Amino acid sequence: MADRTIAELHLAALPSLVPLVSAAALEGARALGFKEEDAGALGVATEEVFSHLALSGAPGREVVIRILGSRWRAEVEIRFTPEHVDFRPFNLTFRTTPDDDPLLSRTALAIASQVVDRFRISRRAEQILLSLTKERSFPKAAPPPPEPRPEGPVSARAAQPHEFPLAAGLAAARYPAEQWPRAFESPEKVAGMAAAGDLGAVVAADAVGRLAGALFWLPAGARMAGLFGPFLFQDPPVEGVASLLLDAVVGSLARTGLEGLIARSPTSALPSRAMEPLGTFEVPLADGTARTVEARYRQLDEDPGGVAHVHPSVEAFVRDSFRRLSFGRVVRVVPGSPPSGDGGTAFATEVDRVAGQARLTPLWLGSDAREMLRGLVDALAADSFRRPLAELDLGEPSHAGFAPALLEAGFVPRLILPWAGNGDVLLFQLAAETGRR
Amino acid sequence: MTSFVLDAIVPEFVRQFKAYVPSRPDPELMALYGVSRLHRLNNNENPLGPPAAAQEVLRRFPPPLGAVYPSGDSFYLRRRLGERLGVDPDQILFGNGANETIGLVLKAFCREGDNIVTADRTFAVYEWTARFSGVEVRLVPLRDGRFDVEGMLARIDERTKVVFVCNPNNPTGTYWDRATLLDFLARVDGRTIVVLDEAYAEFVESPDYPEGISLLPEHPNLVVFRTFSKMWGLAGLRIGYLIGERNLVDTVRRTCIVYSVNIVAQEAALAALDDPEHVPATRALVRGEKAYLLSELGAMSLPTASGEGNFVMVELPISDTLAYRKLMREGVMIRAMTDFRFPGWIRVSIGCHDAMEDFVAALRRTLE
Structure with a gap:
């Protein structure tokens, strides 16, 4: 990703510095070309988070704030090390006071998460990273006219800059909304994402550039890319185009360091045996309903084998998945009982309003894991995230102990994402009946 | 801290x-x-193992020699190989596998802003070594499964320092015949180093396959890579070499840290060369x-x-x-x-x- 750093601040988490931090975020977004409303939202979210740190999260601690972005997105990264190993203040539901004053009923982090498009908390050792991302608003465009049928041989190649918005528009016009990123409605946004290296595509075209199809990818974490498509632009489609596109994407992403490609909601054109099925989960649709999709996976490297740390409560699911997928893994069973007398459970929450999805990952396990999860599930449901996902990194022994609390809160294991974390990631999703509470 | x-x-x-x-x-x-x-069945190793004479060297290697540095420039091995191939031993440079010689060539000739040219679907180490050395990599798609003469020539410019040709190509097994190789060398016309990687040459039985070593006298920009890892069954000992015109090899030698080829590998390779079966x-x-x-x-x-x-x-x-x-x-x-x-x-x-x-x-x- 070709993000540009606009500013980096090293300062103490003090209430008196809140206006400075808020202004930096606001002006940083403006410097990236954001209009007032979008820039203001990022300023407000940053103000909420920094106030939270100054008052309760890490008062007085050194904080590093980086403002970065590109033509289509602005991000504020906030890094710091809490004074004590207590990650509770970073639960989305954390309150500084237990009173029920309506003005205090929403927490600072919840407010921040609601005014940006993507809110992420992660932890590396003792350090916390809070990330606030606002996408720039672009006008939606009318669908492009149908693409003329290619003549002569068609070959797959990397999309030219001008072909990104065209192919995205054709895809959005021809396929259900859950099969393409919502950015596809805005040609300027697509162009910005492509220019920043945040969106990749191959197209199948004839000698004069008439498009027969396209396949897109977006980064999905540090080691995976998410595939969208294959999108075919004629009826009937030009024969063999989907395979051409997939081979071209795999060939171009080989030797790039990515471990694999995942298609969460592929089109029916995806060649059935080209990507292996991992399992199913629900994706939210724009109309508030959900659709079951089968995630498909394509590994790019020979699998090196590894170790999976699992709690007994999910051992059978994990072993069965590894056997079905032919993954060579040593399964280490970790009881993972929470430390007695420690009430400090914390989950990082990533809220993606563009995709309509929320995702929980463990930060710290305490004896209050079940209560904490129930509170988080209720808060997310109140914010319209009824089928949140939760991920346990099987490469992290400390994650194993969260499984019982997740199961008790109504989450069920859905599938394994190979190498999506330090090791494989076990994906849970809140069951439908629980989500309707 | x-x-x-x-x-x-x-x-x-x-x-x-x-x-x-x-x-x-x-x-x-x-x-x-x-x-x-x-x-x-993943690394193209020789299922027969090393030649019998080399196996005997391994069996009889005197343990006390493990404490002694090897010949720093594989002296006896170069002399024997030179006799066998009809070249001056100083035209030969050994490395810890042919992979090391790839790095030596890049170090000798490339600096930031330079580029190499090779095929997109060939042995990956040329590309990798260049990339982590800060050298631009220009990949030319194979044409009909073969290195594309015209495509490669089109990508050569004044900053191209090395062209890598894997002959026969790993993994397609295709090769340039003598006429194609001579045509390519003539059209490169000494503008850049041409590396001919002949890791699998000893397996080739086709009469039109050109042994690059025979072309060295006429082409001082040509470098040939060979290895003991494939035909000779010594992959575990890591030993390979390059051969070129004397001045060129002397230049590459400046980038070489001596002693990278161990004593067992040198002795085993020396014995292997004399096994006729x-x-x-x-x-x-x-x-x-x-x-x-x-x-x-x-x-x-x-x-x-x-x-x-x-x-x-x-x-x-x-x-x-x-x-x-x-x-x-x-x-x-x-x-x-x-x-x-x-x-x-x-x-x-x-x-x-x-x-x-x-x-x-x-x-x-x-x-x-």
């Missing part, structure tokens, strides 16, 4: 590079995949087992690509990385070819007959 920001001192081209992850040792892999034996025996085995394998794969209606060398490529109806895992569960290790930019293909090394039979049976079960 000292403050240290590692990223601040790491060059961008190193930061961006993904380290190669070698496969785990066999016992680890067998435990991971739950198998009691493993056929290694090893090459014919290996060729016969490869010829016979390749024919068997191609026949079986044909019976399964699987497309194959097979030229010179001790390997065959097979196109599968499932992803190659999935096939790798499924075959590992069957105790057979092949090479998934996505990393060679052949998605959906695997490469199988030619092994002894029992290994070939086991592979065929495992592949049938995998594709059921």
Whole structure:
């Protein structure tokens, strides 16, 4: 990703510095070309988070704030090390006071998460990273006219800059909304994402550039890319185009360091045996309903084998998945009982309003894991995230102990994402009946 | 604790590079995949092992010599090889496998802003070594499965320092015949170094295959790579070499840290050269087992690509990385070819007959 750093601040988490931090975020977004409303939202979210740190999260601690972005997105990264190993203040539901004053009923982090498009908390050792991302608003465009049928041989190649918005528009016009990123409605946004290296595509075209199809990818974490498509632009489609596109994407992403490609909601054109099925989960649709999709996976490297740390409560699911997928893994069973007398459970929450999805990952396990999860599930449901996902990194022994609390809160294991974390990631999703509470 | 920001001192081209992850040792892999034996058909090793004379060297190596530095420039081995090939020993430079000589050539001739030219689907180490050295890599698509003469020439410019040609090509087994190679060298016309990687040359039996060494007198910009890892069965000892015009090799030698080739490797390679039976025996085995394998794969209606060398490529109806895992569960290790930019293909090394039979049976079960 070709993000540009606009500013980096090293300062103490003090209430008196809140206006400075808020202004930096606001002006940083403006410097990236954001209009007032979008820039203001990022300023407000940053103000909420920094106030939270100054008052309760890490008062007085050194904080590093980086403002970065590109033509289509602005991000504020906030890094710091809490004074004590207590990650509770970073639960989305954390309150500084237990009173029920309506003005205090929403927490600072919840407010921040609601005014940006993507809110992420992660932890590396003792350090916390809070990330606030606002996408720039672009006008939606009318669908492009149908693409003329290619003549002569068609070959797959990397999309030219001008072909990104065209192919995205054709895809959005021809396929259900859950099969393409919502950015596809805005040609300027697509162009910005492509220019920043945040969106990749191959197209199948004839000698004069008439498009027969396209396949897109977006980064999905540090080691995976998410595939969208294959999108075919004629009826009937030009024969063999989907395979051409997939081979071209795999060939171009080989030797790039990515471990694999995942298609969460592929089109029916995806060649059935080209990507292996991992399992199913629900994706939210724009109309508030959900659709079951089968995630498909394509590994790019020979699998090196590894170790999976699992709690007994999910051992059978994990072993069965590894056997079905032919993954060579040593399964280490970790009881993972929470430390007695420690009430400090914390989950990082990533809220993606563009995709309509929320995702929980463990930060710290305490004896209050079940209560904490129930509170988080209720808060997310109140914010319209009824089928949140939760991920346990099987490469992290400390994650194993969260499984019982997740199961008790109504989450069920859905599938394994190979190498999506330090090791494989076990994906849970809140069951439908629980989500309707 | 000292403050240290590692990223601040790491060059961008190193930061961006993904380290190669070698496969785990066999016992680890067998435990991971739950198998009691493993056929290694992934690295194009010689199933017959080293020549008998080299095996004798390994058996009789005096342990006290483990404390003594080897010849720093493989003195006796260069002298013997020079006699055998009809070249001055100073035209030969040994490395810790031919892979080391790739790095030596790049270090000798390339600096930031320079580029190399090679094919997109060939041995990956040229590309990797250049990238993590900060050298631009210009990849030319294969044409009909072969290195593309016109495409390669079109990408050469004044900053091109090295052109790598894998002949025969790993993994397609295709090669440039003598006329094609001479035409290419004539049109390069001394503008850049041309490396001819002949790692699999000893397997080639076609009469029109050009041994690069014979062209050195007329082409002082030509460098030939050879290895003891394939035909000679000494992959575990890591020994390979380059041959070129004397001044060119002297230049490359300046970038070489001596003693990188160990004493056992030098002694074993020296003995290997004098074994008259090893090459014919290996060729016969490869010829016979390749024919068997191609026949079986044909019976399964699987497309194959097979030229010179001790390997065959097979196109599968499932992803190659999935096939790798499924075959590992069957105790057979092949090479998934996505990393060679052949998605959906695997490469199988030619092994002894029992290994070939086991592979065929495992592949049938995998594709059921």
